[in-house]
Amino acid sequence: QVQLVQSGAEVRKPGASVKVSCKASGYRFTGFYLHWLRQAPGQGLEWMGRINPNHGDTTSAQKFQGRVTMTRDTSITTAYMELSRLRFDDTAVYYCARVADHGEYIQNWGQGSLITVSS
């Protein structure tokens, strides 16, 4: 079965960077887009971007362009999302998620990684 296991919680200072990992298993890693999303405390879901694990090409929401870097390592079926120049309002749970077998909607989710930005 599809599993996405994310790295643990992190605390960073404003201006720093954070890199979240997402280990995929149970399917052909290069066959399905992976997306990154986040949810600030008490707020709604926000789409950040996606990566094609086969070619490595990425698309990100305009809001995050220049600050987010999505990469992958196919040898260990792991995707990464790095967010730089962190601000207090970047405090959120960050999710990786995979699209469905038949369709481009998001179907499978990681467990989430809490990133706290605090001085």
Added chain:
Amino acid sequence: DIQMTQSPSTLSASVGDRVTITCRASQTIRSWLAWYQQKPGKAPKVLINQASRLESGVPSRFSGSGSGTEFTLTISSLQPDDFATYYCLQYSSYKMYTFGQGTKLEIK
């Protein structure tokens, strides 16, 4: 970018009620809309894809309808497990996805 307007933001209802949540897209998204249920501390769970296709294992009391710019999620008879927050997601502009703001379904 496509904007999604979801309403209401909060909905109070009782077990057994029929409820409807609406999402409106700023431009046509054909039928490329999904609905999610999220409970506190958990990742979202997909209920409906392509506007009206029920995901495997999702109870039949959930249904979706609409196309173009207007979409609805209906729960025909609320069960205690249904009290949660619901989100729509457009994936028409498949390079840029957008969620609705969410609807918190509360017990009246």
